Amino acid sequence: MIPAARLAHLRPSPIRALSEGAPPDAVPMGLGEPGWDLPLPAVEALARFSGPCAYGPNAGLPELQEAVGAFHGTPARDVLLTAGSQGALFALTQAYAEPGDAVLVPDPGFLAYPALARIAGAEPVPYPLGPGFGLDADLFRAALDAAPRARLALVNHPGNPTGAGCSRAALAEVAEACARRGVLLVSDEVYRDLRLGDPAPSLRDVTQGGIVLGSVSKAWGAPGLRVGWALGEAPLLAPARLVHAYMVTAPARTSQLAALALVRESGAVLAQAREHLRARWEAFSEAFARHFGQVPQHGAGGFYHWLALPPGADPMPFCLRLRDEGRVVVVPGQAFGERGRGFVRLSYAGDPALIREGVRRLAPFWSTP
Ligand SMILES: Cc1ncc(COP(=O)(O)O)c(C=O)c1O
Structure with missing residues (x-):
């Protein structure tokens, strides 16, 4: 075959x-x-589990949607729970990239971005980062201008593999450039809470548009639970929610319960x-x-x-x-x-x-x- x-x-x-x-x-x-x-809250939640291990709603457990929404100051309906943030990335690329479209990805950047663009039949278009590997609005805009078929753009800050961040001003300019072009901006912020100093800016500090990704895999210390999320306006998330439901039905129930205990005890x-x-x-x-x-x-x-x-x-x-x-x-x-x-x-x-x-x-x- x-x-x-x-x-x-x-x-x-x-x-x-x-x-x-x-x-x-x-x-x-x-x-x-x-x-x-x-962390202990998750260990205890897993030990407490009993009763039928049902699928639960496709959208994930409502109480986890609430808890993630409360953590981010977002209504629960604007939270898509996924099998890791990687599940969100997969669902979003499938939902929004057509064969032949361009997906802007940072270079250097997380290696799943170009792979997921390709699985959707789209073409990953690497854009350069600025000095010190931070997001550079001018370089990003130049790459966007050179990609007439761009449908999706990914930014990642703090970044994998460099640890570099981005300024609020750069993020605002990138968000505006994407909005003007009708390109969906996905801001991968899975490392944001794993910091030694002040929190890095979030896309949510500059716009309610676009999508923000989070995960219990890094700062909450639980990569093996495979629980992540996408935050965005409910209609924007709806097609990705459908893809995700057909991919995995719902995130694993026991993992969601453990993630719930972690997110509730975020402090x-x-x-x-x-x-x-x-x-x-x-x-x-x-x-x-x-x-x-x-x-x-x-x-x-x-x-x-x-x-x-x-x-x-x-x-x-x-x-x-x-x-x-x-x-x-x-x-x-x-x-x-x-x-x-x-x-x-x-x-x-x-x-x-x-x-x-x-x-x-x-x-x-x-x-x-
Ligand atoms: C930048 C970035 N985004 C997303 C992920 C996926 O993480 P997860 O699916 O465990 O949430 C990773 C994992 O290493 C990552 O480095």
Whole structure:
């Protein structure tokens, strides 16, 4: 059998591929998921569960819609609950991108964006980021102007893989440019609550239009629950809700109950997540300063460090050497787009002692590449 032609460009995620071939004692600095324990409210909610495990409404549990809406200051009807924010991204690209349309994606950016555009039959159009990899309204507008068939545009801040954010002004200009062109703007803010300083701006600070994505996977420490959401006006979400219902019926009930406990206890859960993040950042930055001789800067949020390759390093063979000789798994920057080619992404989401050890093992490859 021949698979559908629109899947021809799809490849397994290089993040998984690099992790799967790693030596058993390799330090994992590849995967972007919290390394701390599932917070207690979710553990208790899972332990309390009893009775029939029914599908529940396609739209998800009303009490979780309420809780997510209350967290964001949004009416419950404007919340679409999904199987991770990835479920929302899938449903939105299917709902809004036609074959032949263009979907604007950041470069470097989360590698699911171009893949999901392609699964919808659309063409991902990478747009460059500004100095320091923040959102740059002029560069975004230039890419939009050059894409007459643009239907959807994705922004991600704080960003994966760089941790960079965006200014409120840039976000407002990008939102206005999309509104003028009738392009649906999706603002992926899944790392927004995982920060050390002040909260980064949200699309909701500048407009009620477009769609905001959130998830319990990062700041609420529960990627394995697979619960995320999209926020937007109910009619805008309606087609995506239908796609999502046909894809998975509804997010898993037990996961939603655990997510409900987490979101209701957001004050304590997010404060604790910031402590976990701080401990990891301290471990990473101290080790980096010691072994690389440079003081790294924390980004707008998340747990990634975007590190330039040593001059002349050939990215993929270099990352394989880091893995097999250095025994540290990292992700080559080109996995996130052509403009990521000269970089690697280090994740410091794991155990602080391992992060220190990982940085120690990496450093010699930068002094003698
Ligand atoms: C920028 C970004 N958006 C969305 C996701 C998907 O997360 P989830 O489906 O777990 O909510 C990820 C996961 O790494 C991500 O980095």
